[in-house]
Amino acid sequence: MYETNYHRASSIEDAVKLRQAAGEGKYLSGGMTLIPTMKQRLAAPTDLVDVRQIQDMKGIRVTGRTVRIGAATSHFDVASSAELAAVCPAITGLASHIGDPHVRHMGTIGGSIANNDPAADYPSAMLALDATIVTDRREIAAGDFFTGLFETALEDGELVTAITFEAPAKAGYQKFANPASRYAMTGVFVVRRDNGDIRVAVTGAGSSGVFRHKGMEAALAGNWSPDALAGVTVDASDLLSDIHADAGYRANLVKVMAKRAVAAA
Amino acid sequence: MAKITMTVNGRQVSGQCDDRTLLVHFIRENLGLTGTHVGCDTSQCGACVVHMDGRSIKSCSTLAAQAAGADITTIEGLAANGELHPVQAAFKANHGLQCGFCTPGMVMTAVDMIRRHGGQLDEATVRAELEGNICRCTGYHNIVKSILAAAAEMGGARVAAE
Ligand SMILES: Cc1cc2nc3c(=O)[nH]c(=O)nc-3n(C[C@H](O)[C@H](O)[C@H](O)COP(=O)(O)OP(=O)(O)OC[C@H]3O[C@@H](n4cnc5c(N)ncnc54)[C@H](O)[C@@H]3O)c2cc1C
Ligand code: FES
Ligand code: FES
Numbered sequence: 481m482y483e484t485n486y487h488r489a490s491s492i493e494d495a496v497k498l499r500q501a502a503g504e505g506k507y508l509s510g511g512m513t514l515i516p517t518m519k520q521r522l523a524a525p526t527d528l529v530d531v532r533q534i535q536d537m538k539g540i541r542v543t544g545r546t547v548r549i550g551a552a553t554s555h556f557d558v559a560s561s562a563e564l565a566a567v568c569p570a571i572t573g574l575a576s577h578i579g580d581p582h583v584r585h586m587g588t589i590g591g592s593i594a595n596n597d598p599a600a601d602y603p604s605a606m607l608a609l610d611a612t613i614v615t616d617r618r619e620i621a622a623g624d625f626f627t628g629l630f631e632t633a634l635e636d637g638e639l640v641t642a643i644t645f646e647a648p649a650k651a652g653y654q655k656f657a658n659p660a661s662r663y664a665m666t667g668v669f670v671v672r673r674d675n676g677d678i679r680v681a682v683t684g685a686g687s688s689g690v691f692r693h694k695g696m697e698a699a700l701a702g703n704w705s706p707d708a709l710a711g712v713t714v715d716a717s718d719l720l721s722d723i724h725a726d727a728g729y730r731a732n733l734v735k736v737m738a739k740r741a742v743a744a745a
Numbered sequence: 746m747a748k749i750t751m752t753v754n755g756r757q758v759s760g761q762c763d764d765r766t767l768l769v770h771f772i773r774e775n776l777g778l779t780g781t782h783v784g785c786d787t788s789q790c791g792a793c794v795v796h797m798d799g800r801s802i803k804s805c806s807t808l809a810a811q812a813a814g815a816d817i818t819t820i821e822g823l824a825a826n827g828e829l830h831p832v833q834a835a836f837k838a839n840h841g842l843q844c845g846f847c848t849p850g851m852v853m854t855a856v857d858m859i860r861r862h863g864g865q866l867d868e869a870t871v872r873a874e875l876e877g878n879i880c881r882c883t884g885y886h887n888i889v890k891s892i893l894a895a896a897a898e899m900g901g902a903r904v905a906a907e
Contacts, residue, residue, distance in 0.1 A: 486747070486764035486810040508811070515806045516788045518765075528764075530811060556800070580877025581857065582791060585800040586807065660789075662876060 482524040488533065492641055495531050496616050499637045502527030507639060509552055509591035512583050532588065537641050540564050545647040551590025551640045556581070558589060570651035570669065570745065571609070574601050577655065579662050590640040593625070596632050596689060598720065599663035601655060603690040607681035608669035611645040628688050648673045650704075652745030654737045655684065658724055665724055666733035670741045672704055680738060685719050685730040696738055706739035749813045753778070754822030762809050769793045771809035772819060780820040780849045784879070791878030794850040794857075795819050801857035803877070820849035823856065832856050832895040841891030843882035854878050855892045864900030866893060 485502070489495035499505050505527035508514055517523040531537060537552035542563045549558060558564065559576035578584055578592075578601055592602045593613065606613070606622040613620045616639040625633050634640070648671045655667030664684030671679045680696040683689075699708045716731040725733070750759040753776060760775035772778050772795065783805055784792030793805040796818040823830035829837065832855045842848045858874045859866065871889050880888060 481765045481767075483763065484765050486808060488810075488813075511807060511811065512788070515767075515808065519767075519786070519806075528808075532811070580791070581854070581874055582794055582801050582803045582877045583788075585797075585802050 481518045482521060484518070484525055485527045486530065487527060488530045491534060492536055492616055492639065495529050495534060495639055496637065498527075498529045499639070502529065505529060505637075507531050507594070509588040509594075510554065510583075510586040511591075512579070512587040513591060513595050513597070531590075531639065537590070542567055542647075546644065547647055548642055548644045549589055550642050552588050553590075555579075555584035555587050555589070555592075559584060567647035568609075568651055570653045571605050574605055574653045574655075574669070577601070577657070577662070589643060593643070594632060594634060594640050596626050596628075596630055597663070598629050598686065598689045599658070599661075599665070599684045601653070601664055601667055601683060604664075604667050604669040604681040604683035605653065606643065606645075607690055607692060608671045608679040609645040609648065609651065610671075610679065611643050613640055614642040614644060615640050623692075626690050631689070650745040652741035652743070654740040654744060656733050656737055666730050666737050668734060668737040668741045670700070670738060670745055672700070672745065676701065678704075682734050682738075685734050687718055687720050691718075693734070693738070700742065704742065706742045709735060709739050709742070747810065749809050751812050751814060752816045754818060760809075764808070764810050766809045767805055768795070768807045768809045768812050768817075769804035771812075772804060772817070775809075778819050778821050782846060782849055784846065784850070789877075789879060790847070791850040791854060792847050794853040794878070796853060796857060799860075801854055818853075820853060823852070830856070831898050832859070832892070835891040835895035835898065836888075839887050839891040839894055841883070841887045847878060847880040847882075851875075851878055851880065851888055855895060858892065859896045859899055862896070864896065866896040868893065 487498045503526040506525035508528040508530045532552050537550045539550050540561045541548045555575045555578045565572040611622045613625045650672040653669045655664040658665045666684045669681045678697045678700045680693045695712045699712050714731040714734045716727040719727040719730045721727045772781050782792040784790035788806045794801050795804045797815050832852050871892050
């Protein structure tokens with residue numbers, strides 16, 4: 481790892497100020513992506529601004545069906561929140577299958593979505609739940625937030641402080657985990673709201689990251705059941721192909737995971 | 746260079762290190778506690794697992810600076826008064842190790858797992874919870890057996906104490 485300067489922020493304002501003062505700085509949350517990347521010398525920030533202990537960025541609040549999760553909340557805390565499981569068990573279940581226990585103890589939701597790894601689990605939940613990403617300066621709809629592979633709408637120095645969403649009537653998530661890393665080789669998050677709105681978001685498969693599958697959404701709007709997806713075609717031309725799975729294989733996985741997610745919802 | 750202070754195995758310790766120093770190197774090199782191992786160095790194997798504020802973490806993927814002010818427990822901190830911790834004793838009794846390289850991480854992971862699940866541990870849960878710990882020798886079978894034996898013993902002890 482190249483040399484770096486570590487700063488621990490005590491508040492949101494402090495974090496933004498420290499980051500502004502730094503040269504090529506980065507925010508550090510759980511470090512479960514950033515520290516391994518720095519060890520490989522694929523990232524070399526001059527300064528790290530640690531946001532993991534900022535109280536205003538931690539914790540889960542459920543008010544009626546409105547959910548607010550602080551950006552520095554660990555995957556473990558999301559997975560083990562009874563309050564959250566009562567209104568949206570799909571997201572606590574998702575968090576409980578990220579990586580391994582040690583990764584879940586440190587890794588945070590804010591770090592995961594800011595990183596926008598195409599194989600990460602949370603981006604699919606954010607998109608399907610139509611979540612709002614709250615930053616130090618504005619609110620961004622999930623549909624505008626994830627812009628490409630490891631790319632987001634965040635400006636230089638912009639800090640994710642929380643995410644919020646309305647818990648839907650039904651939600652389900654299923655992933656086909658990479659057998660070595662546990663990242664999603666394909667993961668599908670489905671949501672149905674009382675007003676009939678349906679969202680299907682796919683992670684791990686798209687060549688430009690997480691995406692919605694409108695064909696599946698239309699099929700499920702008419703008939704909310706796994707069988708409704710049988711006739712839907714998943715176009716393989718925009719899907720990832722790598723040593724783990726080619727695009728055709730992933731296209732099939734998208735459908736299988738979507739069916740399982742609806743069944744689990 | 747910064748001076749870092751934390752509590753390790755119940756004792757307050759300080760040391761000088763770079764901001765980029767990993768917690769595992771601080772523990773091994775500054776403190777001389779070499780029970781915590783570096784296996785893969787790519788965040789996969791769990792040989793480096795310690796507890797930070799009561800939760801298992803990979804010390805190869807955490808900066809010492811992130812742990813400043815925290816309460817750390819390493820494998821050296823488990824045995825009280827020269828007597829093996831029940832998890833250590835169960836690994837010994839059930840032949841839960843061969844070369845022993847992964848063992849400190851396995852034991853620290855097991856202690857964390859038993860604390861979270863208590864008497865409800867079953868084989869499938871133990872295997873799922875071992876996702877972040879790799880052993881190249883044992884085939885895991887006796888590791889799982891050791892953890893289940895320790896959980897039963899510790900769960901039993903808790904009930905008896907109540
Ligand atoms: C062995 C292993 C297995 C894993 N398996 C999975 C898996 O199955 N599924 C999955 O989804 N992920 C997995 N991960 C990744 C893990 O979930 C990470 O925790 C997550 O991707 C990053 O979160 P973090 O808090 O650790 O962020 P960090 O590593 O601290 O930061 C990641 C990036 O986000 C930026 N950042 C962090 N916080 C903020 C913020 N609040 N505002 C703006 N920018 C910010 C940082 O500057 C950095 O660029 C795995 C990781 C490991 C090591
Ligand atoms: S050395 Fe830390 S996970 Fe392998
Ligand atoms: S006993 Fe040798 S690596 Fe596990």
